[in-house]
Each structure stands twice: as structure tokens, then as C-alpha cells.
Amino acid sequence: MTVTSQQETYLPPVEGRARVADVRDFLLAHVTVERERPPCFLSGATPGDRVELPAELYQVLLKVAEALQSGLAVSVSPVSTTLTTQQAAELLGVSRPTVIRLLDGGEIPFERVGSHRRVLLRDLLDYRERRRAAQYAALEVTAVDEDEDLEASLLRLRAARREVGRRRREQP
Structure with a gap:
């Protein structure tokens, strides 16, 4: 499957770096050596509206949060397999x-x-x-x-x- 989206670049927040740091700290706190999958979920506004975060996406979010919190921009570029x-x-x-x-x-x-x-x-x-x-x-x-x-x-x-x-x- 080829994704046709273009590359997107995201700048670190001028304000709100503390919120990015909170996300990074949360993700780091849930890194486990013994488990293949980090036990994290995305949740919506209603009860029961949640989905488990796949390990691959968890790693991507962690790297993005670390880079943004460090003041670096992040580029996301879909690539065919x-x-x-x-x-x-x-x-x-x-x-x-x-x-x-x-x-x-x-x-x-x-x-x-x-x-x-x-x-x-x-x-x-x-x-x-x-x-x-x-x-x-x-x-x-x-x-x-x-x-x-x-x-x-x-x-x-x-x-x-x-x-x-x-x-x-x-x-x-």
C-alpha cells in the first residue's frame, strides 16, 4: 500500500512546551522492557471511546515528543514499503x-x-x-x-x- 500524502513538518511549540514534556514523560514512564506492547490507550470524550495504541505508533509518538520537547522540528514523510x-x-x-x-x-x-x-x-x-x-x-x-x-x-x-x-x- 502506497500512501500518497506529502511530507509535513511540525515546529516545536513556542508556548506549551511543558505539555509536550508531559506527554514525553508519560510515554517514557510506560516504556517496559518485559512487555512487547506499552499499555497505552487513546481515549475520546465519551466513556468506552478508546483504542489501544500499537507499539509502532507508541515509538513514533515517543520520538516525536522527545524531539519537539528538545526544540527540534519534526518532519513526517510517508514512504512506500x-x-x-x-x-x-x-x-x-x-x-x-x-x-x-x-x-x-x-x-x-x-x-x-x-x-x-x-x-x-x-x-x-x-x-x-x-x-x-x-x-x-x-x-x-x-x-x-x-x-x-x-x-x-x-x-x-x-x-x-x-x-x-x-x-x-x-x-x-
């Missing part, structure tokens, strides 16, 4: 040919619709998380400990670089 290669490239911040290389290399699952490639948003977000985790791991390997000898650090960094090169050569 099936993306073109150009949309995928924009989301990842890379070129379209890079996305096509990733798809053809099996890094990101996709399906063909005629001659066009389509990527599921969930698969793209999973790839982005894997890529970030690998980047953080690489940064951790290259971190220099203050107590470590400079020569030992250089040897360790060279070994890490050789290992990265070896892994790249092994990839198809």
Missing part, C-alpha cells in the same frame, strides 16, 4: 549504481517487476543496520588505546587492514 532502486539509493545515501551492485551481489534481497528491481523497505533497513554495525566494529578495531605502544598500535592496525583486504578479495 516497496522502493525503487533510486529511492533505495537516496535512503542509503549512495548512488543508484551502488545499490544495483549491492542487489546483484546478494547483499540486499530484491524482486524483479518486469525489468525493474524493487526492494522491500524492511530489507533495506536491515542492510543499513548490518552496514552500521560493521562500520562500528571496524572503528573499534582501529581505535588506539592510550596505554598501547605506538609501534604495537601500528602493527595491529596494519594487520586489521590486511584482514579487511583479504575479506574484500574473497567476496564475489
Whole structure:
């Protein structure tokens, strides 16, 4: 299902920041580790007029409330759950040919619709998380400990670089 609404941007309230803080505090108070669903409901003006807040919407509201309370503007932009290669490239911040290389290399699952490639948003977000985790791991390997000898650090960094090169050569 594609939502055709345009992007909307919401500014933090000039007055009433305390009310946004109250909402944020309420949502934070109901974050539970052991429950998958926060026990929150939206209610109307009449008794019995209420609906349970889904966990996904709860998380969105919490992030919006935190941003607005911090004085940040919030943009909401509906995105289809099936993306073109150009949309995928924009989301990842890379070129379209890079996305096509990733798809053809099996890094990101996709399906063909005629001659066009389509990527599921969930698969793209999973790839982005894997890529970030690998980047953080690489940064951790290259971190220099203050107590470590400079020569030992250089040897360790060279070994890490050789290992990265070896892994790249092994990839198809």
C-alpha cells in the first residue's frame, strides 16, 4: 500500500512546551522492557471511546515528543514499503549504481517487476543496520588505546587492514 500524502513538518511549540514534556514523560514512564506492547490507550470524550495504541505508533509518538520537547522540528514523510532502486539509493545515501551492485551481489534481497528491481523497505533497513554495525566494529578495531605502544598500535592496525583486504578479495 502506497500512501500518497506529502511530507509535513511540525515546529516545536513556542508556548506549551511543558505539555509536550508531559506527554514525553508519560510515554517514557510506560516504556517496559518485559512487555512487547506499552499499555497505552487513546481515549475520546465519551466513556468506552478508546483504542489501544500499537507499539509502532507508541515509538513514533515517543520520538516525536522527545524531539519537539528538545526544540527540534519534526518532519513526517510517508514512504512506500516497496522502493525503487533510486529511492533505495537516496535512503542509503549512495548512488543508484551502488545499490544495483549491492542487489546483484546478494547483499540486499530484491524482486524483479518486469525489468525493474524493487526492494522491500524492511530489507533495506536491515542492510543499513548490518552496514552500521560493521562500520562500528571496524572503528573499534582501529581505535588506539592510550596505554598501547605506538609501534604495537601500528602493527595491529596494519594487520586489521590486511584482514579487511583479504575479506574484500574473497567476496564475489
